[in-house]
Amino acid sequence: MAKEYLGEFEELILTMVAALQEDAYGAAIAEEIETRLKREVNLSAVHVTLYRLEDKGYIKSSMGGGTNERGGRRKRIFTITSAGMAMLKAMKESRIELWKLVPQLKMSGL
Amino acid sequence: MNSNVQPPRWALKFLKFICPDHLFEEIEGDLIQKFNRDVKAVGEKKAKMRLMWNVIRFFRLGILLRNKFSIELNQSYMIRNYFLVLIRGITKRKFYTAINILCLTLGITFALLLGVFVHQELQVNKSLKDVDRLFLVQTQTKSTDDYNFFVPSRLAKQCLEQYPLLFESSFRFFDRNVTVSKDDKHFRLQSMIGDASFINMFGFEVLTGDGATALKNPNSLIITKKVANQFFNRWDVVGETLSVSTEQNGRKDYTIKAVIEDPEDKNSITDFMNMDAQIFLPLENYRDFFPLFNQDSWNDLIITHLKLAPSASVMEAESTINQLVDKNISSKDSEIKIYRLSPISNYYQVTNHSAVQKLITSLIAILVLILLLAISNFINISIASSFSRSREVGVRKVLGGLSKQVVSQFIMESFVFALASAVFALLAYQLVYPSFGELLGTKMPSVISFQGTFWIVIIIAIIFIGLLAGIYPAIFQSMAKPIESLKGKSKSVKGTIQFSRTLIAFQFLITIFILTATIILSSQTSYFLNKDLGYDKSHVLIVNSVPRLWTEAGFQKMESAKKEFSLSPNVQSVSLSMGAPGWNFSPGGGTLYKAENSSANGVGYTVTGADENFFRVYNLKLTDGSLFDNSNNRKPNEVVINRTAQMALSIKVGDQLKASNFGDAVLTVKGVVDDFHFASLHEKVAPLMIVHNIDFEAYRFFSFKMKPGKMSESVNEVQALWKKVFPEDAFEFSFADERLKQLYITELQMKKASMFATILMLVIVVTGVLGLVSLSVAKRTKEIGIRKVLGASVRTILTLLAIEYILLMIVSIFIGVPLSYFLANQWLASFAYHIELNWWMFALPIVCFFVVIILIVCAQSLKTALDNPVNSLKYE
Known part of the structure; x- marks a missing residue:
């Protein structure tokens, strides 16, 4: 576990999967990132990352329902696994640990 | 929602092609969803563009590799199984496998052999430098469709001087069969007597010496590696001399200035008309062979190759040449002839x-x-x-x-x-x-x-x-x-x-x-x-390495040689002639007409030279008149014609003739012989005129009619005699019937x-x-x-x-x-x-x-x- 790392984009996608819960599928994740972070993401990049995370065991997927807007095609809904949740937490904590080491920020906080 | 707007179908098809099946549905769904939202947000056109772009972005390893792995595993397993079944089948059905393999092997072997042969035949001339721009200048006689490659010697020079944008370079040459000697080694070789542009124009590989300037000075020589090895057993022989038998000045020393790699077989330059030239003399030396030739004249003829400029068109070059000829040659000649440029690149394939x-x-x-x-x-x-x-x-x-x-x-x-x-x-x-x-x-x-x-x-x-x-x-x-x-x-x-x-x-x-x-x-x-060719080709030995001394002294020497040869008990008769079966029979032709008419009423004909024994050696049938008299009481300019010529011009014995290539000389018909086929049977017998060697001022072959019996013995005897009479000339011979096969x-x-x-x-x-x-x-x-x-x-x-x-x-x-x-x-x-x-x-x-x-x-x-x-x- 300690040897596993996530890239920045992978972490972002994993977080989005955790946040969106039942609504976590490719197009929705891409859209959320675009609206919330004002960041251009490519649909194929989102998909490839999702599959990679699934390979690593951080998320799992199942087929959901289709909508008219999707031409009747079903969605693949991703849910975060406990390993994924643990990974997210570990990453968040290590970030905060490092955060605390930054001196200037401490001063300005005072 | 605007349900009328559909995403482009080919894009989704492409996606289906690259995408693993289990992922396809959701990706397609996501893309369609995005597309529909884009249509609302930015319009149809832009949405389509974005969709296509997005689809193309899915063409990435992360997607493609997911595809391949699963299937490849399965496939390789099946392929192993197929091989197993195949091998079992082969061992079970040995007979049919053998038949299958045998037939395919035979077929492919044969295809391979023929394919390689055909490829070689097509490659001939392709190794010449700039072969696509090389042309042989030919004249086509309008009425008879005959081609001739002798053109005015001035033509090439005039082309280059006057139209440098069309013509890049030229090479003019004569060919001569000569005896080349070094000490006691004598070989009969084919030579080309030509311009100094020889090496630069065709790009033959020079092994040693300066090829570009080698033929600039008289009495210099380029030889092939093969000839160098024949004489010296090595090829770095620049500076050595070889003596060449010339027709006018007898034996003469030439200095080797360059040695070239043996040219490719069958190329249409050194192997023009199958002559297989091995040594190359400068045109400057023409006086050793043709004393009357003028290399700057519109009346003297020579074989000419031209190289066109890179951008020049063949049509333009051809019409330019015809215009030049019209301007410079009397209208009579240019009226009956058209000048043509025959490409060297396919000359080998289309000739003959x-x-x-x-x-x-x-x-x-x-x-x-x-x-x-x-x-x-x-x-x-x-x-x-x-x-x-x-x-x-x-x-x-x-x-x-x-x-x-x-x-x-x-x-x-x-x-x-x-x-x-x-x-x-x-x-x-x-x-x-x-x-x-x-x-x-x-x-x-x-x-x-x-x-x-x-x-x-x-x-x-x-x-x-x-x-x-x-x-x-x-x-x-x-x-x-x-x-x-x-x-x-x-x-x-x-x-x-x-x-x-x-x-x-x-x-x-x-x-x-x-x-x-x-x-x-x-x-x-x-x-x-086997066709009856109109002459007897059996037991005839032809010697083609006759020393060519086309002077009075030369003819006298040949006469005495003939006497010497006819003393041999195995030789029935000996003839000296210009042509022989299977060899180039006639050096050329022109128009033959009755002396009282003009050349416009003439016919195209060929001409050759022979002595009085020629008719006996080949057993030609006289149908009218008489044959040449013995050389002692011979009258000049008496000729024998063949039946075709007689019919074409309705000639009687004793009629007076004129011929375009005999100037103003008046020729008297002495006899008529039946038609005979010295040339190949591909063509009809042409009107022929036989002139006596001495009037023709040239000869090339000795023909020996042998007594039937032991041929090898007779050949040895003739060879021994030859060594005695012509100690400095090689003895190269062939039998008439064997040599004829060359034609076919x-x-x-x-x-x-x-x-x-x-x-x-x-x-x-x-x-x-x-x-x-x-x-x-x-x-x-x-x-x-x-x-x-x-x-x-x-x-x-x-x-x-x-x-x-x-x-x-x-x-x-x-x-x-x-x-x-x-x-x-x-x-x-x-x-x-x-x-x-x-x-x-x-x-x-x-x-x-x-x-x-x-x-x-x-x-x-x-x-x-x-x-x-x-x-x-x-x-x-």
């Missing part, structure tokens, strides 16, 4: 009535036919043996095999066969290429020296053959319904049997066609060689290749029929047993089995005979003298082939037919 071109076309046709025969054998045997495999296919399908997989299995098998045959064929090629090359009279390359592109062609050919041979059996097997194939019967059998019958009929057709073609071809070539070299090559093809084809067809018959007999063992139990005789059973092949044979005869009759007529029509088609030429091969096939069918089925029916009914 496109003989080589025709040879190449026929060889390619034979090559394709033989390959098709071998492939159709393969298809037939796979179809016939497929019944034993239909159960296997049925099991495969029941276990979930797809049609696609069955097709790929069968095609893979035929690939393996094609590949194995190709490997065998390459080995076979390596074994037979030297003798095949000898057969066709050329050098063939070894497999090791094949070029990269050649290997690519071979690989493509193997893929093509594998596909062609495998596709039909594969599709036919894959289409069968599993239940039927498991039960061992198939509804599609009927169609396949039709197909396989068509293939056999096609094989029979090709066989009959090639058989008749071979017979007609051999008859025509033997007709060429392409026909002889064609004949040999087609004999070879006939044998191969018979082997392929016969083994193919053998395999088919034995398969069909094996399938009908039970039926034959039942028939015998019911009282059928052996004969009826044999007829039953043979009738199918007899019917197919009859069909192919009905198509094949008219086809080969038509094509043979076309081919024969291209010769001025040819055989008449005869019924036996078609009947003989058909009967032979018929008998062979019936024998095979009977031999194969006789065992089953004779067998005790109990055995065959017990079968299974």
Whole structure:
């Protein structure tokens, strides 16, 4: 576990999967990132990352329902696994640990 | 929502193609969702663009690799299985495997041999520098369509000076057969006496010396590596001298200035008209050979090659030359002649009535036919043996095999066969290429020296053959319904049997066609060689290395030599002449007309020189007048003409003639001889005039009429005499009848290749029929047993089995005979003298082939037919 790392984009996608819960599928994740972070993401990049995370065991997927807007095609809904949740937490904590080491920020906080 | 707007379909199709199946639905859904939102947000056009872009972005490793891995695993397992089944099949059906491989190997070997030969023939001249811009200047006589390559010597210079934008360089030359000596080594060699541009223009590789300036100074020499080795046993011989026999100044020393690599065989520069020139003299030395020649005149003629400028058009260059000629030559000559530029790049193929071109076309046709025969054998045997495999296919399908997989299995098998045959064929090629090359009279390359592109062609050919041979059996097997194939019967059998019958009929057709073609071809070539040519060519020895001293002293020396030779008891008579059978008979021609008329009423004719003995040596028949008198009381300018000339101008003995290439000299007709064929039988006999050597001021050959008997002894004796009379000249000879074969070299090559093809084809067809018959007999063992139990005789059973092949044979005869009759007529029509088609030429091969096939069918089925029916009914 300690040897596993996530890239920045992978972490972002994993977080989005955790946040969106039942609504976590490719197009929705891409859209959320675009609206919330004002960041251009490519649909194929989102998909490839999702599959990679699934390979690593951080998320799992199942087929959901289709909508008219999707031409009747079903969605693949991703849910975060406990390993994924643990990974997210570990990453968040290590970030905060490092955060605390930054001196200037401490001063300005005072 | 705007439901009218649809995403472009091809984009989604492309996605489906690259995307793994289990991921496709959701990705497509996401894309459509995004697209629909984009339509609302940014409009239809932009949305479509974005969709396409997004689809293209899915073409990435992260998606593609997910695809491949899963399938590849599965596939490689199946391929292992296919190989296993294939190897088991091969060991189980050894006989049919052997037939398949044998036929394909034979076919591919032959194709390879012919392919390499054809490739070589097409490559001739391609190694010359800038070959696409090289042209030979020729004149075409408008009325007779005759080509001549002697053009005014001033022409090339004028072209280069006046139109530097059209013409880049020129090379003019004469050819001369000379004796070259160093100490006591004498060789008769072909020389070219030409411009200094020789090396630069054609790009021959210079081994040592300065090729560019070598021919600038008189008395210098370029020689080939071969000649250098002949004289010195080494090739760095710049600075050495060789003495050359010249016609005007006798023996003369020339200094070697450069040595070139041996030029490529058959190139149309040094091997122009098959002369195979080995040494090259500067044109500056023309006085040693042609004292009256002027190299800057519109009246003196020479052979000229021109190199056009890179951007020049041939049409423009041609019309420029014709304009120049019109301006500078009297209108009379330019009216009857057009100047043409013949490209060197295909000169070898189209010269001599496109003989080589025709040879190449026929060889390619034979090559394709033989390959098709071998492939159709393969298809037939796979179809016939497929019944034993239909159960296997049925099991495969029941276990979930797809049609696609069955097709790929069968095609893979035929690939393996094609590949194995190709490997065998390459080995076979390596074994037979030297003798095949000898057969066709050329050098063939070894497999090791094949070029990269050649290997690519071979690989493509193997893929093509594998596909062609495998596709039909594969599709036919894959289409069968599993239940039927498991039960061992198939509804599609009927169609396949039709197909396989068509293939056999096609094989029979090709066989009959090639058989008749071979017979007609051999008859025509033997007709060429055996036809009564109007002269006696037996026991005639021709010496072509006669020292050429075309002066009064020279003629006197020849006269005394003749006397010396005729003393020999084995020599009946000796003649000195300008031409000889199989050698260039006449150095040229022009227009012949009656002295009282103008040249406009003349006919095109050829002229040659001979002495009074010539007619006796070759036994030419005098029809009117008399022959030349003995040289002592000979009158100048008396000529003998042939019958064609007599008819063309209605000449009587004693008439006065004039000829365009004899200036104002008036010639008197002394005698008329019957027509005779010194040139090849491709062309009609032309009007001919024979002038006495002394009036012609030239000679080239000694012809010895020997007494019948021991020829080798007589040759030795003549050779001994020759050494005595001409100690400094080589003795090079040929027999008239042997030498004549030179004229028909392409026909002889064609004949040999087609004999070879006939044998191969018979082997392929016969083994193919053998395999088919034995398969069909094996399938009908039970039926034959039942028939015998019911009282059928052996004969009826044999007829039953043979009738199918007899019917197919009859069909192919009905198509094949008219086809080969038509094509043979076309081919024969291209010769001025040819055989008449005869019924036996078609009947003989058909009967032979018929008998062979019936024998095979009977031999194969006789065992089953004779067998005790109990055995065959017990079968299974």
